Amino acid sequence: MRSPVFLIIIFFLQSCNFNANAQRRVLAFDSTKHSLKVKKSVILLNIQKDFGATPNDKTNDHAAFQAAADFINKRKGHCKLLIPKGTYIVGKQDLLKNNAYLYRGSDVLQILNCNNVKIAGEPGTILKYDVGFRFGSFNPADGLSTNITMDCTPKTKTSADRRADLGRCIVLVNSANIQIDNVVLDGNFYAETLNNMNSFKLKCIESKNSAFMADKINIGGGYGDCNIQLAHYGIFVLKSGNVTISNSTTKRFGTDGIQIANSHELPAEKNIKIVNCVVDFNARTGIALTGGDKIDVINTSITNTGGCVYASTGTGVDIEAQRDDKKQEKLVTNVNFNNCKFKNNSSGEILAKFGLGSSDVTFENCNIHSSTRAVNVGRKNVGYRFINNKIGGNKVILLDDQKVDASDRNHTIDASKIKTSRSSEASRSSRTSAESVIFRGNVIVN
Numbered sequence: 001m002r003s004p005v006f007l008i009i010i011f012f013l014q015s016c017n018f019n020a021n022a023q024r025r026v027l028a029f030d031s032t033k034h035s036l037k038v039k040k041s042v043i044l045l046n047i048q049k050d051f052g053a054t055p056n057d058k059t060n061d062h063a064a065f066q067a068a069a070d071f072i073n074k075r076k077g078h079c080k081l082l083i084p085k086g087t088y089i090v091g092k093q094d095l096l097k098n099n100a101y102l103y104r105g106s107d108v109l110q111i112l113n114c115n116n117v118k119i120a121g122e123p124g125t126i127l128k129y130d131v132g133f134r135f136g137s138f139n140p141a142d143g144l145s146t147n148i149t150m151d152c153t154p155k156t157k158t159s160a161d162r163r164a165d166l167g168r169c170i171v172l173v174n175s176a177n178i179q180i181d182n183v184v185l186d187g188n189f190y191a192e193t194l195n196n197m198n199s200f201k202l203k204c205i206e207s208k209n210s211a212f213m214a215d216k217i218n219i220g221g222g223y224g225d226c227n228i229q230l231a232h233y234g235i236f237v238l239k240s241g242n243v244t245i246s247n248s249t250t251k252r253f254g255t256d257g258i259q260i261a262n263s264h265e266l267p268a269e270k271n272i273k274i275v276n277c278v279v280d281f282n283a284r285t286g287i288a289l290t291g292g293d294k295i296d297v298i299n300t301s302i303t304n305t306g307g308c309v310y311a312s313t314g315t316g317v318d319i320e321a322q323r324d325d326k327k328q329e330k331l332v333t334n335v336n337f338n339n340c341k342f343k344n345n346s347s348g349e350i351l352a353k354f355g356l357g358s359s360d361v362t363f364e365n366c367n368i369h370s371s372t373r374a375v376n377v378g379r380k381n382v383g384y385r386f387i388n389n390k391i392g393g394n395k396v397i398l399l400d401d402q403k404v405d406a407s408d409r410n411h412t413i414d415a416s417k418i419k420t421s422r423s424s425e426a427s428r429s430s431r432t433s434a435e436s437v438i439f440r441g442n443v444i445v446n
Contacts, residue, residue, distance in 0.1 A: 025052060026051050026064070026067045027045070027050040027051060027067075027071060028067075029070070029071045029074040029075060031074075034071075034074075034075055035075065036075065036076065036078060040078075041078075042078050042079060042080055042116065043075065043080070044079075044080050044082065045068060045071065045072075045079055045080065045082065046081075046082045047061075047068055047081060047082065047083045047084070048084055050068070050071075051065070051068045051071075052064050052067075053065065053088055055084070055085075055086025055087055055088050056087055057089075059089065060089045060090065060130050061088045061089055061090060062090045062091060062092040062106070062108060062130075063092075064088075065088075065090060065108045065109050065127075066092075066106070066108070066109075068081055068109065069107075069109050069111060072111060072114060073110075073111065073113065073114060075114075076114055076115065077111075077116045077117045077175070078115065078116045079116075079117055079118075080117075080118040080120060081117070081120065082120050083120065083121045083122070083125045083127075083183060084122055085121070085122040085125050086125065086126070087126040087128055088125075088126065088127050089128060089129075090127050090129060090130065091129040091130040091133060091166065091167075091188075092106045092167075093105045093106070093133045093134070093164070093166065093167075094106065097140055097161070099160060099161050100160050100161070101160065101161070101163055101164070101165070102134075102138055102140055102162055102164050103133075103138070103163075103164035103165070104164070104165060104167070105133070105164075105165050105166035105167030105231065106167050107167045107169070107170075107171050108127065108167070108170065109170045109171070110168075110171050110173070111170075111171070111172045111173070111175050112173050112174060112175065113173070113174045114176075114178070115175065115177055116176075116177045117175065117177070117179070118178075118179040118180075118181065119178075119179065119183065120179075120181050120182060121182040121183035121184075122182055123182065125182060125183050125184065126183075126184040126186055127169060127183060127186065128188055129166065129169075129188040129217070130188070131193060131214070131215050131216050131217055132214045132215070132217075133164075133166060133217050133218065134164040134212070134218045134220055135164055135165065135166055135217060135218070135219055135228065135230065135232060135254055136197075136219050136221050136222065136223055136228045136230070137162040137163055137164070137221040137222065137223045137228075138164055138197075138220045138221070139162065140162065143212060144197065144210060144211075144212075145197035145198050145210065145218075145219075145220040145221045146158070146162055146220060146221035147198050147199055147200075147221050148221035148222045148223070149200070149221075149222055150200075150202070150221075150222045150227045150228070151222070151226075152225060152226035152227075152312055158222065158224070162221075162223075164220065164230070165230040165232060166187075166230075166232040166254060167231055167232070168231060168232075168233040168236045169187070169233065169235065169250075169253075170234070170235045170236070171233070171235075171238065172235075172236070172240040173238045173239060174238075174239050174240065175240040175243075176240060176242050176243075176268060178240060178242070178244070179243075179244045179245075179246070180235065180243075180244070180246070180248055181244075181245075181246045181247055182246075182247045182248060183248045183249075184248065184249040184251070185234045185235065185250045185251070185253075186249075186251055186252055187232055187234065187250075187252040187253030187254060188252055189217065189232075189252040189253065189281070189309050190252060191205055191308060193216055194216060194217050194219055194308075195209050195212075195213040195216035196208045196209070196219050197209065197210050197211075197212070197218050197219060197220055198210075198219070202219060203308065203309060203310050204307070204309065205219070205309075225312070226311065226312030226313075227283075227284075227310060227311035227312055228254065228283075228309075228311055229284075229311065230254070230255065232253050232254030232255045232283075233253060233255050233256050233258075233259055234250030234251070234253050234256070234257045234258055234282070235248075235250055235257070235258045236258075236259050236261070237259070237261065238261045238262070239261075239262060239263070239266075239268075239269055240262065240269060241262070241266075241268045241269045241270050241271055241272070242271045243271070243273070244272075244273045244275065245258065245273070245275070246273070246275040246276055246277065247275075248277050249277065249278040249279070250277070250278075250279050250280075250282065251279070251280040251282065252280075252281050252282065253283065254283045254284075254309060255283060255285075256282060256284055256285045256286070256287070256288040257280070257282040257285070257287060257302075257305075258274065258277075258286070258287045258288070259287075259288040259289075259290060260272055260287075260289050260290065260291070260292045260295060261290045261291050261322075261324075262291050262292035262293070262330070263291060263292070263293075263324070263328070263330055264291060264292055264293040264330055264331040264332065264333045265293070269292065269293075270292070270293045270294045271294045272294070272296070273295075273296045273297075274287070274295075274296070274297045274298070274300055275299060275300070276299050276300065277300045277301070278300070278301045278303075279300065279301065279303070279316075280301070280302075280303050280304050281303075281307050281308055282305055283305070283306060283308070283309040283310060283311040283314075284305070284311035284312065284313060284314065284318075285305060285313055285315055285316075285317070286302035286303070286305045286315070286317060286345065287300075287302060287316070287318075288318045288320065289317070289318070289319045289320070289332045289335065289358075290320055290321060290322045290330065290355070291321055291324070291330030291331065291332060292330075292332055292333075292335075293332075293333045293334050294333075295332075295334070295336070296335075296336045297335075297337045297340055298336075298338050298339060298340070299338070299339045299340065300337075300341075301340070301341040301343075302316040302341065302342050303316070303341065303342070303343045303344055303345065304343075304344050304346075305345040305346060305347075306345065306346030306347060307344065307346060310346060312347070313347055313348075313351055314345065314346040314347035314348075315345050315347050315349065315350070315351040316342040316343075316345035316348070316349040316350060317337075317342070317349070317350050317351065317352075318351045318354075319332050319335070319350075319352040319355070319358045319361065319381065320332075320351075320353075320354045321355040321356040321358055322355055322356065323356070331356055331357055331358060331359070332355075332357075332358035332359075332361070333358065333360055334361075335358070335360070335361040335362070336361075336362045336364070337363045337366055338364050338366070339365045339366065340363075340366045341366070342368045342374075343369050343370070344369075344370075344371070346372070347372060347373070348373035348375075348376055348393075349368050349369070349370045349373070349374050349375065349393070350363070350368065350374070350375045350376065351373075351376050352376070352377045352381040352384070353376050353377065353378035353381070354378065355380070357380035357381060357382070358380070358382075359381070360383045361383065361385070362384075362386075362387065363384075363385070363386050363387070363389055364385075364386075364387045364388055364389065365387075365388050365389065366389045366390075367389070367390045368389055368390065368391045368392070368393075369391075369393065369445070370392070370393035371393065372393060373393055373398055374392060374393030374396050375391065375393075375397045375398065376398040376401075377397075377398070377399050377437060378401075382437075383436075384437045385438045385440070386437075386438065386440070386442055387438075387439075387440045387441055387442070388441040388442065389443070390442070390443045390445055391442050391443070391444055391445070392444065392445040396444060397439075399437060
């Protein structure tokens with residue numbers, strides 16, 4: 001007769017074996033079972049049960065999230081991915097050593113050419129980047145930092161074969177009707193998790209160690225025009241429309257917490273909503289708008305950009321329209337910030353000075369407080385309205401680099417009456433008119 005202890009041991013081993021098999025089991029897309037022709041309703045997916053992710057341990061779950069994205073993309077969407085509460089370790093970086101990259105980070109959840117997808121977390125769902133990576137520019141021969149300055153100067157030695165990025169946590173490309181809800185995306189850029197491999201000091205990192213540290217994220221030399229301009233985004237929206245990001249946090253990323261990079265003209269790329277979100281301690285910009293139309297940011301906190309690692313621009317919001325990959329001009333139009341909080345972003349709260357231009361942008365019922373520039377609007381950005389906000393800062397309002405008085409209860413500034421330099425006047429595009437910047441019902445606070 002077997003003893004009770006022996007039976008308990010057998011049960012335990014069988015349980016462990018079952019759990020191990022469950023972790024290894026990955027739901028693969030099968031067109032005979034999962035295609036829209038066979039199953040028209042939305043498929044419910046679970047990152048643990050279907051793709052083997054295991055939270056709250058030291059195991060990297062990046063492959064599980066990539067497998068989930070692969071399934072969703074092959075089905076062309078019509079899926080709901082449930083991410084139960086817990087901390088999931090993510091991030092993957094490959095040594096390429098080619099002309100384009102030294103190290104390249106792969107995206108965690110890359111949704112491509114999809115329709116009708118919901119990424120649903122729960123209170124306590126966290127995707128946190130792993131350690132043991134490089135970020136910046138490094139010498140291909142020995143993997144050490146190039147030691148290139150972070151200053152905003154031309155970096156002639158930062159060729160592409162030296163760069164190391166970390167990719168994007170959630171990226172949407174050519175997709176529509178997407179929801180991201182109740183997730184915390186943590187880029188893991190904390191003082192205690194970073195190693196400065198340079199000879200010069202970096203913000204928030206007290207010590208320097210030129211050797212690579214496997215238990216840290218290792219910061220190398222500068223890349224790009226200012227600081228490190230390489231991919232490490234929380235959420236990146238490209239050529240996608242009808243997107244809602246709600247009840248979520250993007251924090252501690254080496255570039256932007258959220259970037260919207262859509263066309264302002266194509267109907268399929270309109271209607272982006274960011275609702276009840278927290279965007280905190282990202283290096284370059286909290287929310288970057290580089291193109292798009294009909295964007296609403298509601299009840300969202302954008303704070304502490306550049307508070308640890310800093311990358312230019314270091315602002316809460318940067319509205320900076322750019323050309324797309326086909327050199328087509330993009331603008332930023334019809335944007336509404338309502339009931340939002342901007343505070344302690346290192347180089348200012350709202351920046352709309354650079355790029356191709358923007359128009360019809362409203363900030364209403366917001367708390368905008370800065371130790372530097374609260375609002376900085378350039379001439380290519382027209383039709384801005386600031387209504388019923390609390391605004392404070394050292395240089396509260398800058399319009400075309402000049403401080404203006406917006407303390408009146410009802411104040412309209414005619415852009416044509418602001419003095420400008422010849423170079424600034426020459427740079428105005430044909431679409432830039434002397435439309436007013438309107439301040440109404442704002443309270444200027446110290």
